[in-house]
Amino acid sequence: MSMEPTPEEIRDHRVYADFGLTDAEYELICEKLGRAPNYVEVGIFSVMWSEHCSYKNSRPVLSLLPTKGPHVLVGPGEGAGIVDIGDGQAVAFKIESHNHPSAVEPYQGAATGVGGILRDIFSMGARPVALLNSLRFGPLSDGRNRYLFERVVEGIGGYGNCVGVPTVGGEAVFDDAYSGNPLVNVMCVGLIDHDQIQKGVAGGVGNPVFYVGPATGRDGIHGATFASEELNEESEERRPAVQVGDPFMKKLVMESCLELIDSGIVVGIQDMGAAGLTCSSAEMASKAGNGMELYLDRVPCRAEGMTPYEMMLSESQERMLFVVRPEHVDRAREIFERWEVPCVEVGKVTDDGRLRLIFHGEEVGDLPVRGLVDDCPVYERAVERPGYLDMVQSAETLNDPEIAGVQELTAALKAVLADHTVASKRWIYEQFDHMVQGNTVQAPGGDAAVVEVQGTRKALAMALDGDGRHVFLDPYEGGKATVAEAARNLVCVGARPLAVTDNLNFGSPERPEIYFQLHQSVAGMAEACEVLKTPVIGGNVSLYNEHAGQAIYPTPVVGMVGLIEDRDRMIGAGFRGDGDLVAVLGATGADLGGSAFRAVLHGAVDGAPPSVDLQAEARLQDTMLRAVEAGLLSSAHDCSHGGLATTIAEKAIAGGRGANVRLKGDLRGDHHLFSETTGRIVVSAPPEAKEALEAIAADAGVPLSWVGEVGGEELTITVNDELGIESAVADLRDAYEGAIPRRMEKA
Amino acid sequence: MKAAVITFPGSNCDRDCLRALEEIPGCEADSVWHADQDLAGYDLIVLPGGFSYGDYLRSGAIARFSPVMAALKREADRGVTILGICNGFQVLLEAGLLPGAMRRNQSLKFVCKPCELVVDRADSRFSSRFQEGQTLQVPVAHGEGNYYCDDETLKRLHGEGQVVFRYADNPNGSVADIAGITNETGNVLGMMPHPERATRARLGSVDGAEIFGAIFDFVSAGGKS
């Protein structure tokens, strides 16, 4: 057994500081215990009080977000939030980050991210029906970034494909701000009946506590602490902190746990995610207002001579903890035996509010459950408006020399389409099994993915959005825009947005200007969620995303799920029928700040990004849903990165047909084509739907302009009667579809 | 028709196959656990896709030793219709019920996309609802679907008419664009594409349903094609 420092040595040599605890926090722990903690105890406190588990830095900010709604069945605080979708059914979903692990070991880091979020969903009793991911990397011109990108995609596929949950959508952005600190956010969506909803409670004093899954190894010790630190040169050396996933075992654990839940005998169940056995046992006891005793000799171990410290802090994957009543123990064991999944009784529920650890007949740890879960200090960090904001926002984005002429503008469009952030992500999603379970009716590549709910006419739409560039340039408006865009993506397929799960990816909260970004963007998100009636039902916070002292773009990522009542009403992004009319819903202004056009053509990330009129946005989305409900539309596509020209080109590429478009307005040609004013949707509709659509838009006061018609194999766009874009759709497709494969194959 | 869909630990298309079969009026489908040893009384046995035993060692290498496989071999010898899809195809190869082996895709990447198949033989019990040369839309989703056999075996496969489906645009590097083959007696088919994912127009194609339908026709006609 390795020599562990004594309580005195921990104090005198400030061993706790290596675990990320401050002096004040250590003092508080001593106070809670009434003595100095031993090694395992200080380890347990340090992970429970890490940002990852305690949200100690972000809690004041998170409290800004609206979390309630008439359809919310389970809000933040559980493994995943749950929302009603009628007929006694509900949808559970949650997003989680695995940024730091993916930076040092991209394949396993990403794979275990998928594993973790799956556990969150099925431990609520829900069957996972879809996975999505939101990815950020540095530019693909760099070999290291390509390596990270390739391995992260393989890791997500390697895990998700094996467990049989389709990966149906997501987004990927490539920007220098993420070099060295990629972002890997994974979202899972599950289906559940109301009466099956589980809570992770250790109820019933005297009930046995069971450990399910493979043996515990030394992997991932202090993963939660690791996730709450900045990345630096030494991060590479922390590789042992990265866990290895076993999707095959996960599939067995998932199926057996769902069968256990289905049998109706579970008192409480929770996954062992971050901080492993520590977090699951403490949280389950805390939620029930009980205590728990763990007999560590019984914990299955992969390595010889593992200490209580290692067992409690290991983040070995695919493990669960559950509580049943004594009379149901045999039934539970039977289920796991059939699935050949290890299941061991490791403890019992107690009434004293303590987490007690027994090892070799000795009590090696005795901690207050509430102290671990609820008493972590919360930090109101200093806030300071970053100095860069005035500088970037004052940039004169409209004074660039005009790009004019059909050749130049068409080349500009192709350049934007070939920008890796804008370009087709087919290279990614074809490596993911997006069809397993046989419900995927809208595959990746559109505005939102759509998955049917078996046995009903309903379908679920889901989208993930983040826009670090806009949030960087204006945190408040960027926060609003992120929520608005996710909702807009859902209405574009005909789904009514239900609720939000968010992942806040930021730099160090200890820096006042980063805390400003965090606070302001969350405030913006909160306002948008309020207006669009999409409460936040859960999420995750990932701070300290910095590399070599440089923070990433502030990147809140919003996952949203919507409901389509009648799947036959669903529409897609691509043009459908020749002769259909093309219309723009919403007005176009001069919004080039932070645009893809400016980044790609002028190499600058600056300017004031478009502001978001949430009332107008709500009217737009409502109009869109009414038009879908009336069956008026053939297609709809959210207008965002790359503006109208890009959006229309994407519709042509997706539909495999061209269009003649004529834009009119006061803007300069290149600005009109590429401006990124928010709150716009480009739709197509058969001519006979024209009047009805006009009536709906007029009724809501949403600007609508008919701009052209679908047909042919060419896309032409004029601005104020001057030809701007002229290209065969096939050439646009080549730019759009070929960009990422060509870059990756060239490597 | 009575059909069985076998679930190995790690199978993940078993439910999808059951659902595809249950959508055929007059078809009854059972889920059979890999530890069961009795497959008597079934007209069709499906080995579904997925990652049996995590595809550890080689795809299908461990599943072929599952208790149910002895029964499967017995039924195959008796002429019962057996359909191995994706991982099921890999299991049939490892078990020696079909010739050849699978390698990793030439691209070294997992590939999931709709795929065009060409019907090479329309006179098999799996393809009788199609015309020879007809093009089908059936998706693929695999990392190890790069079919290999030696030249002699390939000659025999072609000579005996055992190649039922070919890829129009080979997604994985398979020899001779092979997507699906039968055994010499024609009652065992292995195919990499997933017919159970092409059973409803909303999924993009109904061609997969016709493959199950052809088997249904065969069984309904008293098992003679």
Place this chain on the structure above:
Amino acid sequence: MFVARVQVTIKEEVLDPQGKAVEGALHSLGFEEASGVRIGKFLELTLNTDDRAVAEERLSQMCEKLLANPVIEDYEFELVEAGEAR
């Protein structure tokens, strides 16, 4: 007790896509002299027997039956007395 070390490689006449990719990568890194890259598997296991002939016989069976697929793979193994194995 013996420790067995088994090497499984793709047969020479069978294309090894991984090996080919690695060979290409080596060439692009300037290692032009490298060729014929084959990627295989290495397995290590302990055999609870003291009879070398029996161990060899049993190990061959394991390889034929499970560890290698004779259609596309070759195998080789060595047996080391447990005490000598490091």
